[in-house]
Amino acid sequence: MNAPWPVVLRDGDTALRPIRLRDQRAWREVNRRNRDWLRPWEATIPPPPPGALQPARPTYRQMVRHLRREAHAGRMLPFVVEHRGALVGQLTVAGITWGSMCSAHIGYWVDEAVAGRGVIPTAVALAVDHCFRGVGLHRIEVCIRPENGPSRRVVEKLGFREEGLRPRYLHIDGGWRDHMVFALTVEEVPEGLLHRYRRSRPATPRN
Template sequence: MSAPAPTLRQGRISIRPIRLRDARVLETELAANRSWLRRWEATNPSGSINFDTRSSIRSLLANSRAGAGVPFVVEYDGQFAGQLNVSSIAYGSLSSATIGYWVSERFAGLGITPAAVALATDFCFFSLGLHRMEICIRPENVASLRVVEKLGFRYEGLRRRYIHIDGDWRDHFCFALTVDELPQGVMRRWLDGRVPASAATVPAADRALAQSPLRLGG
C-alpha cells in the first residue's frame, strides 16, 4: 500500500498512521512502560541492539510504502496510548497479514486494545482486500489472550519456540480470522454481542504442552 491508511475511530479510541514526529512521545512512553512491556518485547537472538525510535519509525514507514505493513499509533481521547502494527502483508493467493500491538499501562482496562485490533482487522479485510488476519500470543500473556477472546479470533494451534521474546525463544498460541467468517466485520460483531464464546479456547493439551520444555537435539 503506497498511500497512508486513514485515521479510524470507535468512540474515544482511534488508530492513525504513525509519523516521524511521534518519535519523542513514543520514546517517552516506552521508557515509562519499560517494566510493563519487557516480558513481551521482541529481542535479538544474536545479542542486544540499540533501539532508536526515529530509525524504527523510518523502517515502519518504508515497510508501509513497500506495501508490506501498516503501522498505526493507538490513541485514547487524542492521547498517545500505544502502537499497533500490521506486518507481513502478503497479497495474491495468500492475502494475509499479522497484527502486533502494545498499550501503555496507564490505559490498561479501558477496552482500547480490542477496539484497535477490530478497527485494524476490518480495515485490512474491507479496504486492503486481505483474506486472513493472524495474531500470535505468548501463553503467559493473559491480557492479550483476553483480546482475542473478546473479538472471537479462532484458535489455530501452538507454535513452539516461535519468536525471540525477552531474551529467549518463546512458544506462542496462534489465532486467526478470515473475512468470509464475518462479512459484517469484527467491530460490528463485537459491538452486537455476537462473538462465539468458545472461538479462542485453547485446548488443555496445548496449554499443558506450552508449559513443558521442548526437547532439543537427538
C-alpha cells in the same frame, strides 16, 4: 472503502493513525512508564553467530523510517493507538502477503494505564476491518505467548479462532518463546469485526 494507506481509523475515543517522527517524545514517555509492563512481551534480537557483532537496536527515528518504507511498499501498516487524543500504544499490521494467501499478522502494545478499557480490542477490530474491507486481505492472525493473559483476553473478546501452538516461534525477552496462534478470515465476520465486538459488549447503564 477506505484507502489502504495512509489512513486514520476511529471509533469513539479510540483512533489509529500512522506513526510519525514527531511522535518520538510521547512514544518514549509511554514506553518509559511501562518498562516493567512491556518487557516480558517485547521482541529481542537473538545472539549473533560466534565472531559476529551483535546488531544494535534501531533508534526511534530509524524504526519509524523503516516502518514508513515498508508501508509505502505495501508490506505493513504501522499505526499508533490514541485514546482521547493521547498516544497510548502501537499496533502494526505486518507480513502482508498477496497471491494465494492474502494474509497478514497484527502485533500491538498498550499503556497499562488504559488496559482493560476496551482500547486495544477496539483498535484491533478497526485494523482487521480495514484489512478486510480497505486493503482486501482474506486472513489476519495474532500470535501471543501463552503466558500473556491480557493479550489473550483481547483476541478472546474479539472472537478470534485458536489454531494451535508454534514452538519457539519468536525471540522475546531474551529467548525463543512459544506462541499461540489466533486467526480470523473475512468470511467469519461478514458484518465486520467492530460491529460484532460492539454487539458482544454489555450495554452501559444510563444514569
